[in-house]
Amino acid sequence: MARNTTTPTTNGHARRPPTERRNRDDAVMAAAVEVMSERGYAATSVQEVADRVGVLKGSLYHYFSSKEDLLYRIVQESHTQTVQIAEDVSALGLGSLEELLEYLRREAVWFLNNRDRANIFFTDRRHLTGERLQEANAWGRYFERHLQDLVEAAQTDGHVRDDLDPRLVTRYILGGINNVRLWPSRSGKKFTNTEIAEAFVALTRSAIATD
Amino acid sequence: MARNTTTPTTNGHARRPPTERRNRDDAVMAAAVEVMSERGYAATSVQEVADRVGVLKGSLYHYFSSKEDLLYRIVQESHTQTVQIAEDVSALGLGSLEELLEYLRREAVWFLNNRDRANIFFTDRRHLTGERLQEANAWGRYFERHLQDLVEAAQTDGHVRDDLDPRLVTRYILGGINNVRLWPSRSGKKFTNTEIAEAFVALTRSAIATD
DSSP states (O other), X not given: OOOOOSOOXXXXXXXXXXXXXXXXXXXXXXXXXXXXXXXXXXXXXXXXXXXXXXXXGGGGGGTOSSHHHHHHHHHHHHHHHHHHHHHHHHTTOOOHHHXXXXXXHHHHHXXXXXXXXXXXXXXXXXXXXXXXXXXXXXXXXXXXHHHHHHHHHHHHTTSXXXXXXXXXXXXXXXXXXXXXXXXXXXXXXXXXXXXXXXXXXXXXXXHXXXX | OOOOOSOSOOOXXXXXXXXXXXXXXXXXXXXXXXXXXXXXXXXXXXHHHHHHXXXXXXXGGGTOXXXXXXXXXXXXXXXXXXXXXXXXXXXXXXXXXXXXXXXXXXXXXXXXXXXXXXXXXXXHGGGOOHHHHHHHHHHHHHHHHHHHHHHHHHHHXXXXXXXXXXXXXXXXXXXXXXHGGGGGGSSSSOXXXXXXXXXXXXXXXXXXXXX
């Protein structure tokens, strides 16, 4: 989470080159993710986000129109990145069980590299309202639906146990992947993100695979 | 979560028989758990808790001294019940893997029967302050420590795989058990709490057992 180091005194963002605008935009989002993950949505203030970026509060409204807008963008970006992972893995043309496990491996690494974003997705999504809430809840269901499609395909191929309803198998995997971001926060020996992701995939494989 | 149905007009709680006082206390706690789970700690108001119990706000301060006190009691009760489950299962004198699985089965049922309490434990514990926060975090560690003790004992006995560090195996199980309360909230077919708990235990057994 690198902080933007350009001077914050100008409000002439329309004259900036696109790259600088993009960098500032990224810095604003990174600061917002940090603050919201630490404080929770209800206790997040736009003032604190501004303080972390090093700009006046008013200038932040070039980047988003309200606190809810900020939450929406954070959640939307997380969803977009998750969909990209699913599409990248599908494009590999793996077998059904291998595709499921590779998807889990990459999702686990994403969660571990984006713990703050993931915390917000799980804890604060409910603070969205109206159409935005419906959209965000649909994104959560997309994630589960994609997992369940992979589970069902692997059950049909005989590579995943079919003594349990695919919805139960899916929720089991979903519970595991949704919590993998919390593994490093405990005390004791540090494990790398790769070690954690590999252990998660190995244990999940044993739980569900028929061979 | 039965609501207390006694009339809320009297404030003469000191003259009530102990049983009635206990019932009212339970009703206050049940309403507080409901409100806090729905709204989150920051957005919870003592006024709304009072409205649900059907008493004046001021009379609630017979039962707790502050909103933080209420959160502390909710978290403390959850911990006490969890410790009781661990002690009950230990007293059965089961083998190491069987004790681990029976503990998970009963914890899963507890989480499923106490979803609101569990939501508060996971989401709002961080809002406690000072010694109370330290105490609550120690309770979270107790839960993980007990699981890890069971995992290590079963690894020593050769009943749980030892190709993975016990801390990784423990965090895997912990992630699963901590999310089991969320399994029923998804759309589609309803599963009973027993079906969910048994599926969770069967999948976890396959993930970790050597036989």
